[in-house]
Amino acid sequence: xxxxxxxxxxxxxxxxxxxxxxxxxxxxxxxxxxxxxxxxxxxxxxxxxxxxxxxxxxxxxxxxxxxxxxxxxxxxxxxxxxxxxxxxxxxxxxxxxxxxxxxxxxxxxxxxxxxxxxxxxxxxxxxxxxxxxxxxxxxxxxxxxxxxxxxxxxxxxxxxxxxxxxxxxxxxxxxxxxxxxxxxxxxxxxxxxxxxxxxxxxxxxxxxxxxxxxxxxxxxxxxxxxxxxxxxxxxxxxxxxxx
Amino acid sequence: xxxxxxxxxxxxxxxxxxxxxxxxxxxxxxxxxxxxxxxxxxxxxxxxxxxxxxxxxxxxxxxxxxxxxxxxxxxxxxxxxxxxxxxxxxxxxxxxxxxxxxxxxxxxxxxxxxxxxxxxxxxxxxxxxxxxxxxxxxxxxxxxxxxxxxxxxxxxxxxxxxxxxxxxxxxxxxxxxxxxxxxxxxxxxxxxxxxxxxxxxxxxxxxxxxxxxxxxxxxxxxxxxxxxxxxxxxxxxxxxxxxxxxxxxxxxxxxxxxxxxxxxxxxxxxxxxxxxxxxxxxxxxxxxxxxxxxxxxxxxxxxxxxxxxxxxxxxxxxxxxxxxxxxxxxxxxxxxxxxxxxxxxxxxxxxxxxxxxxxxxxxxxxxxxxxxxxxxxxxxxxxxxxxxxxxxxxxxxxxxxxxxxxxxxxxxxxxxxxxxxxxxxxxxxxxxxxxxxxxxxxxxxxxxxxxxxxxxxxxxxxxxxxxxxxxxxxxxxxxxxxxxxxxxxxxxxxxxxxxxxxxxxxxxxxxxxxxxxxxxxxxxxxxxxxxxxxxxxxxxxxxxxxxxxxxxxxxxxxxxxxxxxxxxxxxxxxxxxxxxxxxxxxxxx
Numbered sequence: 001x002x003x004x005x006x007x008x009x010x011x012x013x014x015x016x017x018x019x020x021x022x023x024x025x026x027x028x029x030x031x032x033x034x035x036x037x038x039x040x041x042x043x044x045x046x047x048x049x050x051x052x053x054x055x056x057x058x059x060x061x062x063x064x065x066x067x068x069x070x071x072x073x074x075x076x077x078x079x080x081x082x083x084x085x086x087x088x089x090x091x092x093x094x095x096x097x098x099x100x101x102x103x104x105x106x107x108x109x110x111x112x113x114x115x116x117x118x119x120x121x122x123x124x125x126x127x128x129x130x131x132x133x134x135x136x137x138x139x140x141x142x143x144x145x146x147x148x149x150x151x152x153x154x155x156x157x158x159x160x161x162x163x164x165x166x167x168x169x170x171x172x173x174x175x176x177x178x179x180x181x182x183x184x185x186x187x188x189x190x191x192x193x194x195x196x197x198x199x200x201x202x203x204x205x206x207x208x209x210x211x212x213x214x215x216x217x218x219x220x221x222x223x224x225x226x227x228x229x230x231x232x233x234x235x236x237x238x239x240x241x242x243x
Numbered sequence: 244x245x246x247x248x249x250x251x252x253x254x255x256x257x258x259x260x261x262x263x264x265x266x267x268x269x270x271x272x273x274x275x276x277x278x279x280x281x282x283x284x285x286x287x288x289x290x291x292x293x294x295x296x297x298x299x300x301x302x303x304x305x306x307x308x309x310x311x312x313x314x315x316x317x318x319x320x321x322x323x324x325x326x327x328x329x330x331x332x333x334x335x336x337x338x339x340x341x342x343x344x345x346x347x348x349x350x351x352x353x354x355x356x357x358x359x360x361x362x363x364x365x366x367x368x369x370x371x372x373x374x375x376x377x378x379x380x381x382x383x384x385x386x387x388x389x390x391x392x393x394x395x396x397x398x399x400x401x402x403x404x405x406x407x408x409x410x411x412x413x414x415x416x417x418x419x420x421x422x423x424x425x426x427x428x429x430x431x432x433x434x435x436x437x438x439x440x441x442x443x444x445x446x447x448x449x450x451x452x453x454x455x456x457x458x459x460x461x462x463x464x465x466x467x468x469x470x471x472x473x474x475x476x477x478x479x480x481x482x483x484x485x486x487x488x489x490x491x492x493x494x495x496x497x498x499x500x501x502x503x504x505x506x507x508x509x510x511x512x513x514x515x516x517x518x519x520x521x522x523x524x525x526x527x528x529x530x531x532x533x534x535x536x537x538x539x540x541x542x543x544x545x546x547x548x549x550x551x552x553x554x555x556x557x558x559x560x561x562x563x564x565x566x567x568x569x570x571x572x573x574x575x576x577x578x579x580x581x582x583x584x585x586x587x588x589x590x591x592x593x594x595x596x597x598x599x600x601x602x603x604x605x606x607x608x609x610x611x612x613x614x615x616x617x618x619x620x621x622x623x624x625x626x627x628x629x630x631x632x633x634x635x636x637x638x639x640x641x642x643x644x645x646x647x648x649x650x651x652x653x654x655x656x657x658x659x660x661x662x663x664x665x666x667x668x669x670x671x672x673x674x675x676x677x678x679x680x681x682x683x684x685x686x687x688x689x690x691x692x693x694x695x696x697x698x699x700x701x702x703x704x705x706x707x708x709x710x711x712x713x714x715x716x717x718x719x720x721x722x723x724x725x726x727x728x729x730x731x732x733x734x735x736x737x738x739x740x741x742x743x744x745x746x747x748x749x750x751x752x753x754x755x756x757x758x759x760x761x762x763x764x765x766x767x768x769x770x771x772x773x774x775x776x777x778x779x780x781x782x783x784x785x786x787x788x789x790x791x792x793x794x795x796x797x798x799x800x801x802x803x804x805x806x807x808x809x810x811x812x813x814x815x816x817x818x819x820x821x822x823x824x825x826x827x828x829x830x831x832x
Contacts, residue, residue: 011550045549048365052546069542070254074367084362087736088271097270100263101366103255129274131736 077146335497423526727819
């Protein structure tokens with residue numbers, strides 16, 4: 001499981017994440033919501049080992065990200081908001097590189113590449129060089145690379161950026177399916193409709209602090225209105241007057 | 244499908260990881276080669292090969308003449324050998340310093356600010372593997388110029404001194420082993436500073452710079468104080484050799500390289516092999532040190548550098564920008580704003596201006612120390628030659644900067660080119676603004692350096708004016724070449740300026756710029772040199788002074804050289820800019 005234990009991250013005098021305590025169990029799809037600059041991306045960067053907490057610990061299946069970053073990274077598949085691919089490699093070569101780096105043997109790599117190519121509909125362009133890809137194509141290829149090793153935890157920063165409606169449907173179905181199979185899905189998003197549709201649990205963060213952590217029903221219960229949409233609840237909660 | 248934490252924890256061994264990264268490099272290299280061949284790239288390749296060969300041959304000729312001159316002038320074998328040894332040791336010591344800086348600066352950008360590093364950090368890859376991967380790239384980018392420019396000098400020495408075959412055989416291994424040492428040191432400095440003072444990029448770069456400049460001042464001072472003898476006398480040579488001794492310290496890798504080459508040239512192959520093995524052993528040792536530092540420091544340093552506090556910017560224009568705007572009052576406002584935009588980007592990227600500062604600072608120190616070389620006026624012809632050589636060196640340095648910083652300007656607009664493309668501006672204006680930024684930014688430091696050199700050498704006013712004029716021609720021409728070629732041969736998908744500069748367009752830019760510098764300096768310097776010789780009525784040039792026909796011919800050459808260099812500057816500015824305008828107008832975004 002993923003655990004944030006009293007995590008604080010400061011940038012100079014500014015506190016981007018303030019005393020975060022959070023744990024996510026296998027099979028759970030967790031959506032982290034919050035306005036711009038609330039600390040979502042900093043939280044994700046600590047979870048994938050790019051930033052270290054100023055205080056506290058982040059661990060993935062018992063592996064502390066600061067002490068055992070390689071073992072922790074082995075359990076994670078990460079999809080950043082800005083996809084990175086090598087321009088001079090084709091999508092297939094990139095997936096092969098990632099698979100090999102993650103210790104998959106040749107046969108398994110080939111099978112998984114075929115599987116993810118089918119899942120993310122990469123067949124039409126997988127053998128073209130990445131320098132010819134659109135943003136959406138790159139995003140789908142990065143999704144495929146993150147799932148290649150069947151990660152125990154999938155971390156996604158803004159999953160729907162640059163995807164067409166068909167790809168968005170595809171991604172939502174796949175994320176839900178993976179969560180049902182036992183994978184932890186940790187995503188940060190501004191697309192509230194996606195969180196409303198597929199998330200098991202929602203976290204709302206503002207000014208570095210986790211203000212809400214629970215299901216959509218619990219959120220509705222906490223705020224008056226009963227059947228309000230996540231959008232209106234989110235706006236109500238992140239309104240300055242309510243903080 | 245199983246999705247447990249256990250089934251994904253298949254760690255690769257260090258060797259297997261290395262193989263994966265070599266495979267990655269091989270694949271990307273093959274793709275680039277295939278693209279070059281398939282896209283008519285062989286023509287480009289042939290063009291660069293031919294131009295590089297011309298440049299190489301030109302430098303070879305120049306160095307061969309120089310070594311020949313030293314051989315003929317200094318007839319005492321021992322003094323000759325010591326002088327050449329001193330020059331080699333000094334050259335490689337300066338090079339070592341430059342390689343420490345350039346590798347450190349390139350690595351800082353690629354380890355802490357590249358998208359690839361961020362991608363690799365989120366994968367189960369060893370920190371030291373990411374370091375080695377980026378280190379190899381930085382090593383190549385920082386030393387390719389040394390191989391291109393240094394090899395003609397070393398081959399020329401081999402030919403002039405009649406070296407045996409194994410001199411040429413050990414040349415490349417010695418150079419490769421040598422560059423690893425300063426590059427590894429640069430990497431250690433870069434990682435240590437990023438770990439210890441991550442919050443301030445300016446401080447990270449200024450700290451080692453200040454330390455090294457302090458050392459240079461001290462060395463420069465000890466090298467030149469109390470110089471008593473006249474130029475080109477045996478005493479003068481002996482004093483110079485004595486003062487170059489610090490560069491021949493037995494523990495300096497630059498001296499091992501120098502000694503290894505000279506021993507091979509003398510035919511003492513066993514000594515040469517000893518220096519080669521010393522260099523190889525030290526190269527491996529320092530590489531291991533750098534890897535050990537990376538293993539310990541890279542991940543925490545990455546987190547610290549990426550998590551640094553960003554200082555807020557002031558709402559109003561800074562005084563530098565206001566001065567720049569005021570200084571260009573005669574230009575249309577959009578053009579001024581574009582120049583100020585480029586000025587801000589340059590200023591806020593210490594990786595760029597620190598290199599500029601280091602290399603120009605080194606030259607300034609050298610010129611400043613010239614004051615101590617006392618000489619009587621009968622050596623004014625030599626002094627004049629040194630002043631022109633200084634001019635050529637400043638030009639060559641400027642060409643490396645226009646290649647490294649100006650040529651990539653259009654490419655770096657890359658994916659954001661639409662912002663400029665959609666502005667209500669003519670594209671011509673954008674390109675002119677880049678040209679003005681480059682030319683304006685080049686003229687000031689180059690003119691100041693040349694003025695310093697001339698004042699220290701106490702050259703005549705005529706020569707001083709001629710140098711300032713040549714400097715103007717060089718700044719304008721080199722900027723024209725870099726901006727024009729940058730627009731004609733952009734790499735819009737590349738985000739690293741070092742890679743853009745090391746590509747086809749950058750190499751072509753460097754070669755054409757060097758040829759232009761050689762042509763302009765020769766056109767202005769050679770007639771000036773002969774004219775001075777005639778004026779001073781020296782023994783060696785009596786035939787010039789006594790022959791009115793030759794004198795008239797030298798005078799015509801002087802006038803012709805001035806006009807020819809002006810015409811050449813006009814052409815090398817206009818033609819690439821015209822080609823650039825056409826390509827830039829058609830560019831899609």
